[in-house]
Amino acid sequence: xxxxxxxxxxxxxxxxxxxxxxxxxxxxxxxxxxxxxxxxxxxxxxxxxxxxxxxxxxxxxxxxxxxxxxxxxxxxxxxxxxxxxxxxxxxxxxxxxxxxxxxxxxxxxxxxxxxxxxxxxxxxxxxxxxxxxxxxxxxxxxxxxxxxxxxxxxxxxxxxxxxxxxxxxxxxxxxxxxxxxxxxxxxxxxxxxxxxxxxxxxxxxxxxxxxxxxxxxxxxxxxxxxxxxxxxxxxxxxxxxxxxxxxxxxxx
Amino acid sequence: xxxxxxxxxxxxxxxxxxxxxxxxxxxxxxxxxxxxxxxxxxxxxxxxxxxxxxxxxxxxxxxxxxxxxxxxxxxxxxxxxxxxxxxxxxxxxxxxxxxxxxxxxxxxxxxxxxxxxxxxxxxxxxxxxxxxxxxxxxxxxxxxxxxxxxxxxxxxxxxxxxxxxxxxxxxxxxxxxxxxxxxxxxxxxxxxxxxxxxxxxxxxxxxxxxxxxxxxxxxxxxxxxxxxxxxxxxxxxxxxxxxxxxxxxxxxxxxxxxxxxxxxxxxxxxxxxxxxxxxxx
Numbered sequence: 001x002x003x004x005x006x007x008x009x010x011x012x013x014x015x016x017x018x019x020x021x022x023x024x025x026x027x028x029x030x031x032x033x034x035x036x037x038x039x040x041x042x043x044x045x046x047x048x049x050x051x052x053x054x055x056x057x058x059x060x061x062x063x064x065x066x067x068x069x070x071x072x073x074x075x076x077x078x079x080x081x082x083x084x085x086x087x088x089x090x091x092x093x094x095x096x097x098x099x100x101x102x103x104x105x106x107x108x109x110x111x112x113x114x115x116x117x118x119x120x121x122x123x124x125x126x127x128x129x130x131x132x133x134x135x136x137x138x139x140x141x142x143x144x145x146x147x148x149x150x151x152x153x154x155x156x157x158x159x160x161x162x163x164x165x166x167x168x169x170x171x172x173x174x175x176x177x178x179x180x181x182x183x184x185x186x187x188x189x190x191x192x193x194x195x196x197x198x199x200x201x202x203x204x205x206x207x208x209x210x211x212x213x214x215x216x217x218x219x220x221x222x223x224x225x226x227x228x229x230x231x232x233x234x235x236x237x238x239x240x241x242x243x244x245x246x247x248x249x250x251x252x
Numbered sequence: 253x254x255x256x257x258x259x260x261x262x263x264x265x266x267x268x269x270x271x272x273x274x275x276x277x278x279x280x281x282x283x284x285x286x287x288x289x290x291x292x293x294x295x296x297x298x299x300x301x302x303x304x305x306x307x308x309x310x311x312x313x314x315x316x317x318x319x320x321x322x323x324x325x326x327x328x329x330x331x332x333x334x335x336x337x338x339x340x341x342x343x344x345x346x347x348x349x350x351x352x353x354x355x356x357x358x359x360x361x362x363x364x365x366x367x368x369x370x371x372x373x374x375x376x377x378x379x380x381x382x383x384x385x386x387x388x389x390x391x392x393x394x395x396x397x398x399x400x401x402x403x404x405x406x407x408x409x410x411x412x413x414x415x416x417x418x419x420x421x422x423x424x425x426x427x428x429x430x431x432x433x434x435x436x437x438x439x440x441x442x443x444x445x446x447x448x449x450x451x452x453x454x455x456x457x458x459x460x461x462x463x464x465x466x467x468x469x470x471x472x473x474x475x476x477x478x479x480x481x482x483x484x485x486x487x488x489x490x491x492x493x494x495x496x497x498x499x500x501x502x503x504x505x506x507x508x509x510x511x512x513x514x515x516x517x518x519x520x521x522x523x524x525x526x527x528x529x530x531x532x533x
Contacts, residue, residue, distance in 0.1 A: 004407060004509035005374045006326045009367075011368030014361050026401040031440030043365055050364050079469055083361040087333050089322035128298030153299070195303060228284075233459045 015040050016047045017080055054089040055096060059118050061167045063107055064099060070090075074103055081149065092123065110161035111181040117167055120155045120190055121198055121246035127153035129194045132246040139243065141251040144221040148214050148242070149250035153192040156211055164202050165205040193246040206230035207238050214242075257396055261285070262525035263499045264518045273304045274532070275511045278289065279311060282516050288501050291318040294344075295336040298394040313347040313501070315326065315459065316340065317428075320362065321351035323382045323396060327359050329500060331446070334389045341390065348459055350428045350497070353379065353396040353416060368407035370451065371415035376422070383423040388411070395426035395458040398435040400474035401466070413451040426458035431488045432480060432503075436465045436472045443513060445487055452493045463503040477506035479517050493528040 010026035020040050030039035049177070051074035057062050063071040078099050083090045097115030104111045129151050142148070161182045168191065188210035189201045206229045213223035224235060244250065265286035268276075282470055287308055292315075294302050308314065318337065341349060357363035369375045379396075387393055398416055410418075420427050429452055439443035462485075464478035480488070480502075491502065502517045 003326060003374065005378060006371070007297045007369055008405060008407070009326055009358065012355075012367055013358050013361050013363060016357070017290075017361065027406055029406060030471075031404065031437070032403060032468075034470050036403065038470070042402045042471075043363075044354055045368065046365055047363050070449065084364060085360060085362060087330050087362065088296045090293075124299075126297040126299040126301075192299065197300070234328065 012040075012043070015021065015044050015155075017083065022046065045197065048076045048079040049085070049088055050089065051075060051092065052126055053092050055079075058090070058093055059096060059100075059115055060073070061169070062111060062115050065111065065114065065166065066100075067103060068105075068118065070104070074100060090126070093119065104178050108177075110163050110166065111161040112187075113161045113182075114163040114166055117157060117163055117190075120157055121200070124153050124155055124190045124192050124198050127143070127151075127192065128247050129153045129192060129246075132193065133248050134246075135243040136250065138248060141154050142220065142239075145219050147217055147252040148248050149252060150215055151191070151193075151249050152228075154215070154247050155190045156215055157187045157188045158192070158212075159188060164188050164200065168200075191206050191245060191247055197236060199245075204234075206234060210238060211242075260325055261522040262496065264521045264525070265313075265499060265500045265504065266514050266518055267317075267504060267506070268305070268308065269461075270301065270304075271508050272511050272514070276308055277304065280511070282309065282515055282518075283522060284312075284313065284491050284515060286313040286499060288315045288317045289344070289502075290318050291316045291337055291340060291349075295340050295418070301495045302343070309344055314344055315348040315350060315501075316344060317347075317397075318351035319366070320356055320387065322373060323351060323355040323377050323386065324353060325355040325382070326378055327360070328382050329386060330359055330362075332387060334398070335447075338390055343391075348395055348428075349390065349392060350395040350397060350459065352399050354399045367417075368399060368401040368403065368405075371408040371410045371412055372405075373409060376415065376418050379419050380423040382519070383419070383425045388425065393425055395428040395430040396420075397428035397430050397481065398433050398437075399430075400433040400440075400472075402440060402471055402473070404441055411443070411448075411451075413448045413479040417452060417456065418464060420456040427452060427456045428459045428461060429457050429491065430461035430463070430503075431467060431491060432461065432463040432484050433474060435472050435481075435484050435487055439472045444501075446490060448493050449487060455494055457491075457498055460488065460495075460498055461503050462500065462517075463505075466482075476503050488521070489524050489528045492525045493532045494524060496529050496532075 019182040028036045029212055030036050052072055055075045073184055075185045097112045100115050133150055159223035162184050163182055166182055187203045192198045208225050210223050210227035210230050263285050265283050265288055268287040268289045287515045289305055294305055352366045354366040434445050434448050462480045464480050465478045466475040500521050
């Protein structure tokens with residue numbers, strides 16, 4: 001015998017994504033003064049509202065840049081086209097940066113980079129720091145052949161546009177963005193130590209290339225060789241920063 | 253122990269919200285005796301939210317309250333969900349593990365909403381099967397909360413409270429009785445809220461929830477965006493009178509007030525419990 005419960009549940013889910021069918025409408029009674037269709041619509045409209053709220057929390061700067069009308073409309077279209085498969089609303093929106101790019105690339109050419117930065121921030125916020133090595137242990141353990149294992153709460157982003165300042169912009173600053181606000185590539189480091197908020201730094205290209213090599217599992221000497229124009233003083237500063245920022249969980 | 257009899261107040265807690273983290277980490281003196289954390293906010297996070305929850309757990313009991321178990325879903329709980337929940341339970345050692353008597357969509361399409369079930373024998377069998385799987389996996393009982401609803405199914409074969417009690421009796425789970433949700437659904441569907449709460453045997457009630465709804469004109473909407481209203485407080489007074497030891501929670505999810513504002517509602521819940529008990533004894 002076909003499951004009536006399964007049929008009802010399918011009708012409910014379909015109504016959130018597609019149209020409300022006559023069969024489903026005729027199977028319910030609206031609460032209060034709601035007609036059946038109005039009652040189903042309470043749930044149907046609740047879905048994009050919850051999704052928009054979640055996307056708005058993750059992509060707060062994109063929302064600010066695009067404005068309420070464009071951002072919320074984009075959320076609504078994305079939510080209907082991209083079902084959530086996770087139990088956790090915070091996981092939703094992994095493909096939203098690409099979606100924003102396709103929709104707003106002329107209006108805001110930098111929007112994907114900004115969205116990628118916000119998504120990475122969320123990942124670092126929730127990442128496990130683990131047991132990191134104190135600077136004194138690192139000083140003893142590290143030599144040229146060492147491979148540094150970074151905490152999972154570290155991300156180095158290579159962005160096509162300079163969006164760090166756009167991301168950090170005062171939310172009350174209503175002045176229009178101009179191309180010089182975002183033009184040119186940028187490397188941004190995001191990281192968190194135990195009990196701290198997420199920190200962000202813009203790195204110069206030489207520092208970023210060295211750090212990228214280290215993150216990729218290259219040895220210290222290999223990373224320094226791969227760096228693009230990192231002088232001795234800058235190298236010392238970079239390694240001092242790595243040691244003091246509690247980024248390393250293991251030295252191999 | 254009845255509130256007042258041992259000099260202690262009723263066990264009133266509040267929902268843990270990130271906006272209150274800085275205040276709570278200062279360990280304020282408060283009559284709030286426990287916290288409820290939304291399970292899904294911590295199941296996938298090893299970051300600051302979990303760090304704060306662990307800190308708070310050092311001082312106060314915590315209950316884990318889920319919104320995505322989908323205990324009434326014909327597909328059962330989402331793959332991987334229970335393992336993550338069990339891991340979180342291991343870290344937090346909660347006093348209660350709760351979720352909602354509803355379904356939240358399908359595995360391939362989570363609507364992230366508390367969708368009502370038809371009150372049918374088929375739905376009871378599905379819920380009991382899922383509860384059994386969940387309780388066996390977690391190795392502990394869970395409690396299920398009655399949800400607010402804005403529609404009913406023409407297929408329903410019984411009253412909501414009969415459905416709820418049948419599931420508790422036949423599955424061994426407990427009931428998280430949301431007094432606000434009873435009031436909202438009673439108003440929306442035209443039944444007596446008092447009859448509903450009176451029909452729930454005391455031994456099944458593991459926790460009470462109190463929250464605020466919004467009047468949308470055509471129906472009441474469970475928004476948790478304001479303090480409980482007077483009719484909800486009166487319904488609470490009626491229930492707490494017979495179950496003085498049950499933990500009570502002030503739930504507030506939207507337009508969350510500052511800590512003092514939230515605490516004031518907890519104090520009110522404590523006072524009403526005292527008054528109700530005084531009258532009862």
